[in-house]
Amino acid sequence: MSIYSLRGLNVRFCRQAYILAHVRAGVVPMPGRTKLRLSLCECSDQQLNSSRGYAINNTGATIDELNRLKPYLLAAITPLRSSHNNLYQMVKKRTLEARTKLQRNKFPNNQACEEEKKKKSTNVCNDQSGSTVCASPSPGSTTTRPSTTPYNSSSSSTSSIPPCKPQFEKIAKDPCPPKPEVQNKTTGGSKCGVKNAELLQAKDCNISKRKNVTSDKKPCDGEGAGGSGSKKGAPSGGSIMGDDEATRKTRMLLALLAALGLGGLLLWLLTRRKQKVADSTECGTTAAIASTVPATSAELPKHVPYLLIGGGTAGFSAFRAIKSNDPRAKVLMITNESRKPYMRPPLSKELWYSAEKGEVTKDYRFKQWTGAERSLFFEPEEFFVDPTKLMETVNGGIAVAQGFTVKKIDPAKHIVTLADGYEITYDECLIATGCAPKSLDVFAQATPGVKEKVMVYRSPDDFERLKRYADEKKSITIVGNGFTGSELACSLANYAKDKKVKIYQIFPESGNMSKVLPTYLSNWTTAKVESMGVCVMPETSIKNAQRDEAALKLVLNNGKSLLTDVVVVCVGCEPNTSIALTSGLEVDKSLGGFVVNAELEARRNLFVAGDASCFYDPLLGRRRVEHHDHSVVSGRLAGENMVGKKKAYNHQSMFWSDLGPEVGYEGIGLVDASLRTVGVFALPTSNPEPRTDNLTETAVMEGGGSGSTVTVNPETPDVKCDPKDADEYGRGVIFYMKDDKIVGILLWNLFNRIGLARTIINQNKKYDDLNEVAKLFEIHA
Ligand SMILES: Cc1cc2nc3c(=O)[nH]c(=O)nc-3n(C[C@H](O)[C@H](O)[C@H](O)COP(=O)(O)OP(=O)(O)OC[C@H]3O[C@@H](n4cnc5c(N)ncnc54)[C@H](O)[C@@H]3O)c2cc1C
Numbered sequence: 035m036s037i038y039s040l041r042g043l044n045v046r047f048c049r050q051a052y053i054l055a056h057v058r059a060g061v062v063p064m065p066g067r068t069k070l071r072l073s074l075c076e077c078s079d080q081q082l083n084s085s086r087g088y089a090i091n092n093t094g095a096t097i098d099e100l101n102r103l104k105p106y107l108l109a110a111i112t113p114l115r116s117s118h119n120n121l122y123q124m125v126k127k128r129t130l131e132a133r134t135k136l137q138r139n140k141f142p143n144n145q146a147c148e149e150e151k152k153k154k155s156t157n158v159c160n161d162q163s164g165s166t167v168c169a170s171p172s173p174g175s176t177t178t179r180p181s182t183t184p185y186n187s188s189s190s191s192t193s194s195i196p197p198c199k200p201q202f203e204k205i206a207k208d209p210c211p212p213k214p215e216v217q218n219k220t221t222g223g224s225k226c227g228v229k230n231a232e233l234l235q236a237k238d239c240n241i242s243k244r245k246n247v248t249s250d251k252k253p254c255d256g257e258g259a260g261g262s263g264s265k266k267g268a269p270s271g272g273s274i275m276g277d278d279e280a281t282r283k284t285r286m287l288l289a290l291l292a293a294l295g296l297g298g299l300l301l302w303l304l305t306r307r308k309q310k311v312a313d314s315t316e317c318g319t320t321a322a323i324a325s326t327v328p329a330t331s332a333e334l335p336k337h338v339p340y341l342l343i344g345g346g347t348a349g350f351s352a353f354r355a356i357k358s359n360d361p362r363a364k365v366l367m368i369t370n371e372s373r374k375p376y377m378r379p380p381l382s383k384e385l386w387y388s389a390e391k392g393e394v395t396k397d398y399r400f401k402q403w404t405g406a407e408r409s410l411f412f413e414p415e416e417f418f419v420d421p422t423k424l425m426e427t428v429n430g431g432i433a434v435a436q437g438f439t440v441k442k443i444d445p446a447k448h449i450v451t452l453a454d455g456y457e458i459t460y461d462e463c464l465i466a467t468g469c470a471p472k473s474l475d476v477f478a479q480a481t482p483g484v485k486e487k488v489m490v491y492r493s494p495d496d497f498e499r500l501k502r503y504a505d506e507k508k509s510i511t512i513v514g515n516g517f518t519g520s521e522l523a524c525s526l527a528n529y530a531k532d533k534k535v536k537i538y539q540i541f542p543e544s545g546n547m548s549k550v551l552p553t554y555l556s557n558w559t560t561a562k563v564e565s566m567g568v569c570v571m572p573e574t575s576i577k578n579a580q581r582d583e584a585a586l587k588l589v590l591n592n593g594k595s596l597l598t599d600v601v602v603v604c605v606g607c608e609p610n611t612s613i614a615l616t617s618g619l620e621v622d623k624s625l626g627g628f629v630v631n632a633e634l635e636a637r638r639n640l641f642v643a644g645d646a647s648c649f650y651d652p653l654l655g656r657r658r659v660e661h662h663d664h665s666v667v668s669g670r671l672a673g674e675n676m677v678g679k680k681k682a683y684n685h686q687s688m689f690w691s692d693l694g695p696e697v698g699y700e701g702i703g704l705v706d707a708s709l710r711t712v713g714v715f716a717l718p719t720s721n722p723e724p725r726t727d728n729l730t731e732t733a734v735m736e737g738g739g740s741g742s743t744v745t746v747n748p749e750t751p752d753v754k755c756d757p758k759d760a761d762e763y764g765r766g767v768i769f770y771m772k773d774d775k776i777v778g779i780l781l782w783n784l785f786n787r788i789g790l791a792r793t794i795i796n797q798n799k800k801y802d803d804l805n806e807v808a809k810l811f812e813i814h815a
Contacts, residue, residue: 326437331456344466345369348644348669355673519604703778715766
């Protein structure tokens, strides 16, 4: 299957069924193929405005064939589209009017916003007036906004349409313009004289179209059926019809139109319903699981040697370790997701760059930093064993029971109980349930109408949903300044740079990544994120959220309000430990997560790994870590211990993050901005060349807690290293200090040095001169 771009083809109301009908009717010839299954996808407003459509090509047809087909498809769908469009516009307008009325009654204060809207208020980011600002849908409120009135732009004026060519004009004004060449020809004078233009107006102008063979008058011109010509009044045999026949034909035409209208209405209702289903999520938990694999739990084995609870990174890493130590191991993984195991980091980064190039594949392929391509999924579908056959396979393998939730574990009897009561016994079991995104009270307690517009971000479904919003909507607001929120803000801003959607980022802290980065670097990062096109609103929180027409009205702590189409809540994650209570397992009171010993065991033969584990770090004390590397390594160690290796977990895991294409960092140990920090950066020379290696001076930054002190590198005393002056934190290393020891290291745009950082932390000693330690990192190299 591939995605095939049908540039210039408006496919909004022209679904597969119509195309198929036309293929079958022979309107669309399909040389050499009897069956065409080309699913035309609904395109976004953005795509419509830029005359772009796309289709999923699962026909097996080659691109050449599709290219040959394209003009026919266009010709076939165009007349259908016009009638559907009219109906759609009408219904949409009425729905909006009704909804607006309803909302006005519900939220009277929203009128203030509407007035602001009318005044074309300014960008929230720049507005310091303290007045209410409706940023999102205000026409002209931001530079990226379209000039049309939002939310009902598609029902824009038809009043100037001259008589007898309403349909034609409507199409010309349609947000879904036809192929450029059609437009050119239609504006060129002979509106019905061109084949495609004829199709456009065939419905309204068919009489005059027939007449234009002999008429001097332009078809569709004023009187329509008039015209002069030798055949005027001729009863049959040609272009001019008798009155009766004309009436009959008109009636037939009207009947046809009515049928098409009804079809369109049905289609619109279906589309609306589909959209509603996609949108209606319980505070953002996208995509309820529709079905399970296998169909019922009764088809699952009653006993397995290895049972993994959770279908994420830690679980799959444990499987790999088990399999490499016990080659015929039979492993059952139970996940409440509907997918096979996959990794999450690219969801907020690389996948958006694939999406920007229009390259999102079914298996979510993305380009790694090495340049190599890979899928989000750890293994392809064929790799996995059918869960119903797991116990019969000679060579073992991993089977994934998808869509099943574990409710309880009996660690003494080795029994796992599913939500429907089905029990599976195990020899060795791993809990790798990860964590679930948190929401905010303001949304958790909101009305269903508000919740519909609020989502969290953790899965491919969330990616798909957010991408759809980015393609179709006008504003997205990300709440939270942590890893996911900041990464997503940058990725979305990049993805949306040629689109009309505006990205906002709101958080109560003073800067991006403030829990990790020292204040000066957090402030610098915030400016960097803004420069990527994100409207960052620090020191801002949401007091109230109301549904306003089709959007959300967020009332902010500064008295302003922001209208937005969707809110993505990225305020951290809570370990999935609900089974602890039913299973008699201990959860750490302050850190959360299942408490495990050094071997990652919660109870005998019951292990915990990944985000959900709260483990003891001999160097840094009890910890819980939500990072990919920790999931991989702790999952691997748990897997090894499940086959009896009895290893202790003392790996110092690392993490990484990217903020757009220019900023990337890696961290290890306790990377916590509340600790005292010392940062050593390479600064550009006073006469910088546009070369990344032209970095000759070094600045040392000290920070910690709320304030930060700045010292000058003794080697280069002339370097002014006040955060305000240091306009560039190109590359550097930041040490996080506790009891004068380095407990955490952050490598800022410095790569391939994490091993060295790990060694330094593991040395667990005091250093007299951190400059000397910094030199080891060769920040100028
Ligand atoms: C968008 C995003 C970007 C990220 N980027 C980075 C990054 O750049 N660098 C980095 O180091 N880390 C990153 N992370 C964090 C990293 O992905 C996680 O730490 C890692 O996925 C944790 O793996 P896990 O296996 O412990 O949990 P998960 O991957 O969350 O897997 C847990 C699984 O258990 C299932 N489950 C839960 N409860 C039950 C139950 N009762 N019954 C059955 N199944 C259950 C869940 O549905 C899920 O499938 C990112 C995370 C996200 C969401």
